[in-house]
Amino acid sequence: MKTREGLAEIETESDPDFIGPGRAGPSFYNRLQSLNRDITVLIVSALKPSHYMDAFGGSGVRGIRIGLETGTESFIAEKNRSSYLAILENIKNNGLSIASYNGDFIRAIREYQFDFVDLDPYGTVVPYLDETINFMKKPGYLGITATDLSALTGSSQGSLRRRYGSSVKPGLWMHENGIRNLISYVARRAAANDCSITPLLSFWKGHYYRLFVRLIRGRKGADRMLNYIGRFEMSTVSVKESDFIGPIWLGKMNSAEMLNSLTVPDYLKKRDLEILLDRLKNEDRMILFYDTRDLYSGKPVINSMESVILAIKDSLDRDVFPTHFSTTGIKTDCKRDDVMKALGMT
Ligand SMILES: C[S@@+](CC[C@H](N)C(=O)[O-])C[C@H]1O[C@@H](n2cnc3c(N)ncnc32)[C@H](O)[C@@H]1O
Known part of the structure; x- marks a missing residue:
């Protein structure tokens, strides 16, 4: 079925109007992630990286939109053969000639130099982080979409401990805790690889978390960054909760400079996007709320x-x-x- 998103027209095997977390399958497309992709377009337009990689292509909509809407050179990787063939068709139908790769994106990262890598797997990004951090170009930008919210929020304590090695609880603060948990994990993996991150923009929407960070190489920066990871005393914000949670990211989740540099073109102006960008400007006034x-x-x-x-x-x-x-x-x-x-x- 055909669907329009941003300036792209995409043919997908899944029903584009299905509302829900989406079902894994060839040429995967999920309309619930369109705001995620709109913001990706804004960020890439503002940062102007040299080579953007859509590491988990699906229908190719993300990489195709980057190619059509930002002026940055885009590349799409997709492991599944039939999804890859659908991506080729979608690239052609949108009048683009962007490069694509049928295989594990890590192999492409090892071979070519990408200074913006966007990870959007089904579920957790944990299995992909170390190699991505190691092989992508630095300084560079890393985009992460995570849908394993039950682990990140502590709804599933076993997955939380195994994957993220931290302690948070579900409840009123769970989504900020979840994002701070994710940033803390990415920061620790960066540090383990002698790199550091600076969060540029972070948000929660429905079934996913979205994070953009700047990644640079260097041990001193990594040591400094680790000071922003620690445990947080819930009684500073809560009457009822008095535990310590963490380790979570205690630094800024958004960069004011990044937020101020985003320009929303007329065709992307929407109320939910405006409200979200406005709210993000004040999320770092305090840790939690x-x-x-x-x-x-x-x-x-x-x-x-x-x-x-x-x-x-x-x-x-x-x-x-x-x-x-x-x-x-x-x-x-x-x-x-x-x-x-x-x-x-x-
Ligand atoms: C969640 S979907 C991607 C959705 C897409 N980014 C979007 O915005 O609509 C994940 C896709 O990544 C593909 N995939 C899974 N592991 C991969 C890997 N290691 N390298 C490249 N593609 C992979 C899957 O076949 C699937 O099509």
């Missing part, structure tokens, strides 16, 4: 988020922002006790 479901626990009245934000602003004369991680969460640089006082909770 205050959640009204936690602050008001046991109390009968739950105020609207607008009135919560206004009450804190008025009482403390400080900025307060919504977070994309929770519809009932806020980000501010005030202490938990001051927020509680401003809300009349103490």
Whole structure:
């Protein structure tokens, strides 16, 4: 079936209008990831790498959009033979002549120099990280889409321990914990390979996490970066939770410079994209957030988020922002006790 996304027209065997996490199969396409690909287009346009690799092609939509919409040279790898043949057709039908490879993307990374590698496997990126970090060009950029949220959030404690070696719990903070867990893991794998990362943009959307980092070689930078990984005391944000979680990434998840350099072309302007980019600008005001479901626990009245934000602003004369991680969460640089006082909770 044919579908349009961005400036691309894609033929795919899966139903493009199916809404859900997507089913693995030849010429895999998932409309739920279109925002992910829109943001990839914005990032690649802003960073202007020399050679972008879509390491897990599927229908080829991501690499094709990079070729059509950014002016960067794109390359698509795909292991599955019939998906690869579909990618060739899609490349041709979009009037492009971008290079593609039928096989394990790691072999292509070893042979050619890519300074932007985008990993989008089914599930976890863990099995692919070390070789990618080792063989891609540095300095460079690494894009990661992870859909193993049950492991990253701690919903599946066994997978969390085996894959990420950390301790977090599912609950109100699970998606920020999940992303900080993923960044921490990528940072530790970079450090193990004498490299360091700087997160450029990180977000959660439905069934996936998306992360873009800059990767550079160097032991000193790796040593410095490791200082941003540690355990976090939940009682600084929560009334109910007092455990330590981690190791998680305690540094910034987004770069203000990166966010400010993104330009959204008219054909990609959409409300959900605008809201997300706006929210990401304030996600690093604090580690995690205050959640009204936690602050008001046991109390009968739950105020609207607008009135919560206004009450804190008025009482403390400080900025307060919504977070994309929770519809009932806020980000501010005030202490938990001051927020509680401003809300009349103490
Ligand atoms: C989640 S889909 C990719 C979706 C695609 N990036 C998109 O945005 O629509 C994963 C794809 O990677 C392919 N694949 C799995 N392992 C691979 C590997 N080691 N090298 C290249 N392709 C691989 C699978 O056949 C599948 O088509």
